[in-house]
Amino acid sequence: MQLFKNLSKQTLSDITATAWPMAFNAVLIQSVTIIDLLLVASLGDVSVAAFGIAGAIIAFIIGIQFAIANGTQLVLSRAIGAGNINKVGLEMASGWVINLSFSLFALIFLFFAIDPIIELISHNEAVTIQAISYVKVSLCLLVFSSLSQVIVVYFNASKKSRIPLYGFLVEIPLNVLCSATLIYGLWGAPEMGLAGAAWGSVIAIGVRFIYLAYRFNEEKIKGFVAGFSVVSKASIKTHMQEVVPIVANFIVLLTGQMLFQVLFAQLPVQSYAAITLILPWIKIASMFVNSWAQSSTIFVSQFIGRGDFKSIPPFVLQSRLVATIMSYIMVVGFFIFSQMIPYIYTNLSAETLTALAIMTPAYIFIPLFRTNNMFCGNMVRAMGESYLIVRINIITMWVISLPLCALLIYLNAPLVIVFGVIFFDEILKSYPFRKTLFRKLDSYSALSS
DSSP: OHHHHTOOHHHHHHHHHHHHHHHHHHHHHHHHHHHHHHHHHTTOHHHHHHHHHHHHHHHHHHHHHHHHHHHHHHHHHHHHHHTOHHHHHHHHHHHHHHHHHHHHHHHHHHHHHHHHHHHHHOOOHHHHHHHHHHHHHHHHHHHHHHHHHHHHHHHHHTTOTHHHHHHHHHHHHHHHHHHHHHHHTGGGOOOOTHHHHHHHHHHHHHHHHHHHHHHHHHHHHTTSOOOGGGOOHHHHHHHHHHHHHHHHHHHHHHHHHHHHHHHHTTSOHHHHHHHHHHHHHHHHHHHHHHHHHHHHHHHHHHHHHTTOGGGHHHHHHHHHHHHHHHHHHHHHHHHHHHHHHHHHSTTOOHHHHHHHHHHHHHHHSHHHHHHHHHHHHHHHHHTTOHHHHHHHHIIIIIIIIHHHHHHHHHTTOOHHHHHHHHHHHHHHHHHHHHHHHHHHHHHHHHHHO
16 A cells, blocks of 8 residues: 555646557558558458558558667657757757658659568469559558657657647558548549559658648747767767667567467467457557556666766656556456457357357466556566566567477467467566666666765
């Protein structure tokens, strides 16, 4: 009970004010893919398969852009915490150089290499043609996305996360309208099929970038940011040191998750279908905790920027308490969801419903450990120990969990045990993540004593 007495209402209010727009943004981003898929579904199986392949490639590139921007957000938070507007502009410029450089490299590479890549993935000529068309149109999107990401993290780092949210609220309905118009050729527009969905996304994100650029220009006029012209090779190199481990961690986790999917695909169809239905719900629930942790890292980075190390340990402990409470709420939520599955998915076979029921113990309790790991991982990255997080993820996921999953599938282990490897992976990370975080907090306590 003493922990709850120490929970500051101001801390709760401050983090929530930044976190809820970020969480809403994350859900909206996820919803764009779902909306596009619903629009494309009426075009038939070929278009859906092409969208699945092409969308995964574009999503991977945008994911790396996001990871780069995440590193930029940490650096910007420190500069804003220190009140150094020239440092803010310098880091913004460095972030843009790095993000755009990656995006241009990816654009050029995909332009020349996408044909053989998709031909290697798909053996259906019709799917291949549509997927290549979608990717080549979406290359324009990568530039707007790269520019926008850096502006978004500036506003997040400035605790003005509602501004990016307003941008998404403009982008999403525009995306739906433009995509539907160009997919089906409405109101005299050309009927472009799957390529129309790509053009709809390009137009929508272009409009969002214009909005974000306008709002960022207002920040410059008000004197909140300056110093763009002093960007140098040294500043880019220093910025890169923050970015690389975060990108490495993203690649380690994403490729690991893709390999889990490949392994799960070797299971009977009903078991794989059950896993496919559960994973998106776990991902969506995780977005709220991740947004809370991301919001907390902004505050921690600002404390570091102004040298206020004394405030970090109590702030982190209070924020972690809220994340723990969220994990218990998620457990209850997943239990209720498990009871509602037959009413949500009414057309599933009895075998798939049985598989979902068998998996229940594994996915219900995942939040207890995943929440801790998300929170501790984000905090440790904010405190400059990103490489430790990468090493822990490599050992637990790649050295232990993935080979174990493959072995269990080979041995025809029960589904709850096979799927439970994901739960086991979170358990393995829990202690080293927590130990690393508390070691850093102890070091800050020693500095302030």
